Every structure is written in structure tokens, then in C-alpha cells.
Amino acid sequence: MGPHKKIFPIFLFLALLILPGNSFADTTATITVTATILPGQNSISLDASLVDFGGVSGSVSDRRFISLQAVVVSYFAASNPWTIRVYTANPGDVTGLIGVTNPAESIPLKVWCDNYGPRENPVGNAPDEENRYFWSGYDFNGDLDKEDVITDGSISEIALGFDVNGDGDAMDTGLGTAVQPVSENPTWLRVPDDSEMLPGNPFTWRRLSYAGAELEADGFPAFFAIDVTGVLPQDYQTTTLTFQIINE
Numbered sequence: 001m002g003p004h005k006k007i008f009p010i011f012l013f014l015a016l017l018i019l020p021g022n023s024f025a026d027t028t029a030t031i032t033v034t035a036t037i038l039p040g041q042n043s044i045s046l047d048a049s050l051v052d053f054g055g056v057s058g059s060v061s062d063r064r065f066i067s068l069q070a071v072v073v074s075y076f077a078a079s080n081p082w083t084i085r086v087y088t089a090n091p092g093d094v095t096g097l098i099g100v101t102n103p104a105e106s107i108p109l110k111v112w113c114d115n116y117g118p119r120e121n122p123v124g125n126a127p128d129e130e131n132r133y134f135w136s137g138y139d140f141n142g143d144l145d146k147e148d149v150i151t152d153g154s155i156s157e158i159a160l161g162f163d164v165n166g167d168g169d170a171m172d173t174g175l176g177t178a179v180q181p182v183s184e185n186p187t188w189l190r191v192p193d194d195s196e197m198l199p200g201n202p203f204t205w206r207r208l209s210y211a212g213a214e215l216e217a218d219g220f221p222a223f224f225a226i227d228v229t230g231v232l233p234q235d236y237q238t239t240t241l242t243f244q245i246i247n248e
Helices: 132-136
Strands: 043-046 064-066 071-076 083-088 110-112 149-155 175-183 207-210 220-227 241-246
Touching: 043 241, 071 207, 071 241, 207 220
Parallel strands: none
Antiparallel strands: 043 071, 064 220, 071 220, 083 207, 083 241, 110 220, 149 175
């Protein structure tokens, strides 16, 4: 025999690579979801039947008073747009609180809710009614109106001597920036009479909550306040105050 021949076995390794989707198709199922929303019914309710200030006596340092309790407003808005507004409905289109003994005398009524600010005021707490900026607004830039929004950081509480951002002190500077602007408008806003409100014109209403500025539907507080400066002493309790939700 010739030289021995070596035999080298050859082993074949077969690899099977299964890639997702190559051999097995994705398995899915679909369903169509439909709904028909039928016309709903707006609703609004209050937790109180009276806004009571009690017996108050004004002084130089204490001339404005907040109602003894907030009115908590709960609502359901059936469709958009919607607005919750508040107004008086007085005989003779007189705004505010009408005197009992002398109906010719009345007291302007103001309202506050969380949509009005001030910026750092804790949620659900009415701002200081004695603060002249919160009550009447303030002309920060000296242009003889209270219609501007300050964004240049020029407001100094130290120089002004009163609280602007509602944090309880008058020590802040550099307020009124582009990020956190300050409006010259007051925080406490006058409640109009129904005779003053024009249909389709929200600028003539006193809006509390509305689509785009929603407050808690299961109950948000609204506070009311009065200034007794120069007011004739007597009972003032004949005003009808209306809260209304409308789709406007």
C-alpha cells in the first residue's frame, strides 16, 4: 500500500437565524371606536345662600372688608365655549349693595377668585383688600392709565412701599418681566349689574371661570369685598347676586 492517507472529516454547521417578521407575520387586531355625544345640560350650584359682611366699622387703616365666607361655586359645562359670570340684578339698575333704610345709597361690590391673581398669592386665599394696587390697580409706568402690562423688570416694592406680587412683603425688586409680567389692573374686580352686560361681549361681564381659564369644577371659591369709605351707616342687604353659566 502506498502512504497512508489521512482522512479529515468535514463537519457542516447549519445556522438558522429567525428574524422578527421574516418568518412570522405580526399578529394584530383592530376595532373601531365610536361615540355620539348628545346635548348636555349646564349646571351650577353654590354652597351658600348669603354673602355676609356682618357689622363693620371703617377706619384709616381698616376701611375695606371681605365677606365672612367665600362662596364655593361648583359647575358642569356641557359644551364649549362656556363662561361662568357673576352680576347683580337690582331694581333701577343700581350696582352693588343697596341700602335698606335709604335705597338711594349703595356700596360698590367687588369680587376675587383664583383667576385674578396676584401671582404669588396662595391658591384659594383672597389678596389683601387694603393693598391699593390689589384694590384699585396702579399706574406703574406713569402714563396716566392703568391698562398696561409691565415686562421690563422696573417694579420695586421697596420704592413703591406696597406688595405687588402678593407674597406678603414689600421687599421685592425687578418685578414685571417678560416671563412674569405684572398688569396694572386691580386684583379685586367690580361686580356689574345685569343691565351693563352686553350679549356676546365678555369685556362687559365679570367672568370667574371659562374655557381656557378653568377653575376647579367640583368647587372653587369666590370672595366678595366692600369699601366703606364715606358710606352712610345703615343695613345693606337687598342685593340679588346671580352666578350664571352660559355657552358663550
